[in-house]
Each structure stands twice: as C-alpha cells, then as structure tokens.
Amino acid sequence: xxxxxxxxxxxxxxxxxxxxxxxxxxxxxxxxxxxxxxxxxxxxxxxxxxxxxxxxxxxxxxxxxxxxxxxxxxxxxxxxxxxxxxxxxxxxxxxxxxxxxxxxxxxxxxxxxxxxxxxxxxxxxxxxxxxxxxxxxxxxxxxxxxxxxxxxxxxxxxxxxxxxxxxxxxxxxxxxxxxxxxxxxxxxxxxxxxxxxxxxxxxxxxxxxxxxxxxxxxxxxxxxxxxxxxxxxxxxxxxxxxxxxxxxxxxxxxxxxxxxxxxxxxxxxxxxxxxxxxxxxxxxxxxxxxxxxxxxxxxxxxxxxxxxxxxxxxxxxxxxxxxxxxxxxxxxxxxxxxxxxxxxxxxxxxxxxxxxxxxxxxxxxxxxxxxxxxxxxxxxxxxxxxxxxxxxxxxxxxxxxxxxxxxxxxxxxxxxxxxxxxxxxxxxxxxxxxxxxxxxxxxxxxxxxxxxxxxxxxxxxxxxxxxxxxxxxxxxxxxxxxxxxxxxxxxxxxxxxxxxxxxxxxxxxxxxxxxxxxxxxxxxxxxxxxx
Ligand code: FE
Ligand code: CA
Numbered sequence: 042x043x044x045x046x047x048x049x050x051x052x053x054x055x056x057x058x059x060x061x062x063x064x065x066x067x068x069x070x071x072x073x074x075x076x077x078x079x080x081x082x083x084x085x086x087x088x089x090x091x092x093x094x095x096x097x098x099x100x101x102x103x104x105x106x107x108x109x110x111x112x113x114x115x116x117x118x119x120x121x122x123x124x125x126x127x128x129x130x131x132x133x134x135x136x137x138x139x140x141x142x143x144x145x146x147x148x149x150x151x152x153x154x155x156x157x158x159x160x161x162x163x164x165x166x167x168x169x170x171x172x173x174x175x176x177x178x179x180x181x182x183x184x185x186x187x188x189x190x191x192x193x194x195x196x197x198x199x200x201x202x203x204x205x206x207x208x209x210x211x212x213x214x215x216x217x218x219x220x221x222x223x224x225x226x227x228x229x230x231x232x233x234x235x236x237x238x239x240x241x242x243x244x245x246x247x248x249x250x251x252x253x254x255x256x257x258x259x260x261x262x263x264x265x266x267x268x269x270x271x272x273x274x275x276x277x278x279x280x281x282x283x284x285x286x287x288x289x290x291x292x293x294x295x296x297x298x299x300x301x302x303x304x305x306x307x308x309x310x311x312x313x314x315x316x317x318x319x320x321x322x323x324x325x326x327x328x329x330x331x332x333x334x335x336x337x338x339x340x341x342x343x344x345x346x347x348x349x350x351x352x353x354x355x356x357x358x359x360x361x362x363x364x365x366x367x368x369x370x371x372x373x374x375x376x377x378x379x380x381x382x383x384x385x386x387x388x389x390x391x392x393x394x395x396x397x398x399x400x401x402x403x404x405x406x407x408x409x410x411x412x413x414x415x416x417x418x419x420x421x422x423x424x425x426x427x428x429x430x431x432x433x434x435x436x437x438x439x440x441x442x443x444x445x446x447x448x449x450x451x452x453x454x455x456x457x458x459x460x461x462x463x464x465x466x467x468x469x470x471x472x473x474x475x476x477x478x479x480x481x482x483x484x485x486x487x488x489x490x491x492x493x494x495x496x497x498x499x500x501x502x503x504x505x506x507x508x509x510x511x512x513x514x515x516x517x518x519x520x521x522x523x524x525x526x527x528x529x530x531x532x533x534x535x536x537x538x539x540x541x542x543x544x545x546x547x548x549x550x551x552x553x554x555x556x557x558x559x560x561x562x563x564x565x566x567x568x569x570x571x572x
C-alpha cells in the first residue's frame with residue numbers, strides 16, 4: 042500500500058466503529074476497504090514505551106502481539122489501525138493530542154507515533170486503544186524549550202541486560218530515582234544460544250540469526266515486568282552495541298569473519314527487529330542492513346546528548362594475525378600493537394558520522410555535552426600479555442583498537458572548546474570512571490570525564506580487572522557488582538552516582554550507592570566520594 046492509500050484506509054478505519062470482542066477471546070477490527078479482521082485478545086503484552094523527547098513532542102511505541110513468543114506475534118497478516126491518546130493526567134480527563142497510528146504488519150505490528158504539538162518541559166500520560174482493548178498507561182515528558190535555561194537534568198544510564206543471568210531489579214530503583222530519561226547504551230538483548238551454566242532463568246531459544254529469531258528474543262526480554270515498568274515510567278534514549286546483532290561485530294564482519302554478504306543479511310534482520318521494539322523515529326528505520334541511529338537530543342541550554350553508533354561503520358579490527366579473515370576464523374580480541382593500530386584511516390564511527398559528530402561538538406551551545414556511546418574510551422587500555430617480549434596487549438573491540446578515532450574526538454573537544462564534555466559508556470560489564478587528557482598533552486590537566494555505568498545483569502568474572510584498572514590509572518573500577526549510573530546535572534554542577542544491585546540474581550534485590558562523583562562545571566575530571 043502506498044502512503045496515500047494507507048492514509049485513506051486509516052481515515053476510513055478510524056471513522057468506523059471498532060467492534061469490541063463479544064466473545065472475549067477475539068475482537069473484530071475494521072481495516073478499511075478490506076473489511077474486518079479478527080484479532081486475538083491480549084494485544085498489548087509487550088507494554089508501551091516512549092522516547093526521543095523534543096521540546097514539542099515525543100515518540101510513542103507499542104507492538105500488538107497477543108502471542109509474543111510466536112514469530113508472527115499471533116497477529117493476522119493485515120496491518121491494523123491503533124488509536125493513541127496523550128493526556129495531561131493519568132485518568133485521561135484532559136486529552137491534549139490523539140490520533141490513529143498503524144500497527145504495521147511489515148514491521149511486526151509495531152506502532153511508532155511521532156507526537157508533536159506538546160508543551161516543552163512537561164510530563165504527560167499516553168495509551169493506545171485497539172479492538173476495544175486499552176494498553177497500559179505510560180508516563181513521558183517533553184524536553185525543555187530549545188535553548189531555554191533548565192534547572193536540572195536527571196538521567197539514569199545502563200547497558201547489558203542479559204536475560205538469563207539476572208533479573209531487572211536495577212530498573213525498579215531506576216524508576217524510584219525518578220529520572221527525566223533512561224539512557225540505554227547497548228546490549229538490550231543478547232542473541233546467544235541458551236547459557237545454562239549461570240542462568241537464573243532460561244528462554245530455551247536457539248541463537249537468534251534471522252528475523253523471527255530476533256523478534257522472539259526481543260519479545261522474551263520485553264515480557265519482563267520490571268523492564269516494561271521502566272519503559273512505562275519515563276522516556277528512553279537508546280543506542281545499540283554488538284549483541285543486538287552478534288558478538289563483537291564490526292560493520293560487515295562478525296567475530297568469526299563469516300562471509301560479509303551473509304552477515305549483512307543477518308544484520309538487516311537484527312536492525313529491523315531493533316526498530317520494531319523500541320521508541321525510535323522513522324528516521325532511524327532501517328533500510329536493509331543500514332539504519333541511521335546517530336543523532337543529538339537537546340535538553341534546553343543545559344545538555345546535549347550526542348548519541349553515536351560505533352558498530353555499523355567501524356573499520357576492521359587492528360593488528361589481526363594474518364589469514365584470519367580469509368580463513369573465516371575467530372578474530373583476535375587481544376592484540377599486540379602493530380603499525381596498523383595508528384593508521385589514521387582506522388575509523389570507529391565511519392567518515393560521515395565522524396564529521397557529523399565533529400560538527401556537533403563545535404556547534405553545541407549546551408553547558409554539558411554528553412557523548413552517549415557504547416564502550417570504554419579510556420586512553421591507555423593495555424593489558425599485560427604475560428610475555429614481556431610481546432609487550433602489553435590491546436583490546437581490539439573497544440576504542441583502544443581505534444586510538445586515532447578516539448583521539449580525534451578528544452582533540453575536537455579541546456580545539457572547539459566543547460563545553461564540559463562527559464562520555465557515558467557501557468559494554469564492559471563493569472563500572473569505570475576516569476579523566477580524559479589532551480592526547481597532545483598526556484601529562485596535562487583533565488579535559489573531560491568518562492563514566493562507564495556497569496551492567497544491568499551481564500557477567501564479567503575477571504579477578505584481575507580491578508588490579509589492572511588500578512595499574513592503568515583508572516580512577517574507579519568495579520566488575521563484581523551490577524547496576525547503573527545516575528547522572529544529575531544543573532547549570533553549575535552535578536553528580537554521577539554509580540548504583541549497585543545487591544544481588545542481580547534476585548528480582549527483589551535492593552540497590553545501594555557504590556560511589557559518588559561530584560561534578561563541577563569548568564572543572565573536568567574525576568572527584569570521588571566513596572559510599
Ligand atoms: Fe554486554
Ligand atoms: Ca557489548
């Protein structure tokens with residue numbers, strides 16, 4: 042159906058009376074000229090979500106999936122109109138915007154509505170209605186007016202929520218922390234096959250490799266009540282890391298150096314399922330194996346999130362032993378330095394995204410500039426190889442494998458005078474905090490600050506991590522506790538608190554402060570207050 046036909050069909054559908062299910066097990070819903078389809082009951086199993094706040098709008102999401110663990114979600118092959126409502130109150134006495142969106146059969150009956158015409162800096166409530174059923178009510182908010190002063194931003198940030206190895210107690214506390222936003226930095230799902238060794242719950246699904254596999258994996262995660270509650274409570278900003286597709290992939294290369302053409306088919310399926318399950322703008326909708334996820338989100342004059350994608354465009358890994366790619370062998374994740382490492386053409390973000398980012402870092406007028414990225418950016422990551430003749434080893438999958446690309450960002454902060462740069466990261470399944478220094482003045486003062494916010498559940502059992510981090514001069518490192526970061530910023534100061542889950546294997550776990558980092562505008566770098 043072309044757009045005009047779809048609009049006509051939607052309008053006629055919205056004018057018809059939607060027939061509620063007399064039999065309680067199914068409902069008829071009008072779908073325009075093609076008549077009515079019968080829908081099973083229980084359409085809103087995956088909850089609702091919102092994201093991408095702007096001063097006058099928000100993206101609302103849901104997906105109709107009466108049988109969410111089946112490939113088609115239990116839905117018929119037709120698209121279905123879905124009414125949406127935004128109100129000032131949670132009882133919908135004062136509805137300020139409403140309309141009809143489409144649960145698009147081509148996109149797993151997901152609904153993405155870009156609401157506009159809202160007031161800046163306000164909280165709202167929203168819900169969806171289809172076939173006589175009403176969704177859960179979500180709470181969301183708009184960003185402050187463009188360029189306007191703003192007293193405070195509070196953002197919780199997390200990553201790496203492997204379903205099988207833990208429960209989402211972190212989200213219960215995140216909601217209680219009452220942030221304006223939840224920022225998710227990647228590994229929303231894990232594509233892997235079951236992992237019974239340390240599982241506290243299992244999904245019993247094979248490795249996700251195709252569209253049905255990824256859809257079922259998202260549905261599995263999104264059925265979790267604590268994850269749903271976190272989406273229902275506040276808008277999210279999300280970017281992806283590797284496990285939304287496959288472990289440690291780099292552009293068209295997976296960790297096994299499989300045939301790139303085959304891998305890109307897999308990536309296309311994974312990107313599609315990602316879009317289908319998150320509150321993203323249509324501008325992020327994938328076309329085949331490509332999707333533009335990088336973007337900025339402004340919070341008045343207080344902060345700008347520069348949200349990047351460091352997977353889709355990155356160059357091949359550095360310093361790989363010869364022959365691995367041709368032989369489709371597993372890539373070497375720890376490598377000895379080689380001349381290739383410092384090749385200026387080695388890219389992490391790809392040329393287009395990098396020049397976009399450099400432009401934003403120069404043009405942002407925000408007091409705080411939040412580089413919202415996937416992994417650790419620490420400048421000197423070197424791991425003792427245990428073989429003095431080989432020297433230290435470098436993790437090929439983080440920014441350490443792309444040092445020129447990292448340094449270009451740090452240099453840009455200095456040269457453009459980017460105001461108060463802070464990098465938020467995830468991926469390493471550990472907390473870390475550290476200063477950035479000017480690559481041209483390695484002994485100089487701090488020029489920015491890095492906070493890596495732990496993992497919601499994913500494990501990292503390296504008994505040497507803390508010692509190694511101390512040896513490398515990382516100011517704070519913790520890999521035995523799961524949790525998230527809570528960043529609060531005001532025009533002059535702020536803080537980042539690392540919040541640790543007592544036991545991520547328990548759904549009712551408590552959460553406590555691990556460490557607090559006071560932040561002062563104009564004084565980059567780490568200050569520590571241990572809890
Ligand atoms: Fe992870
Ligand atoms: Ca990762």
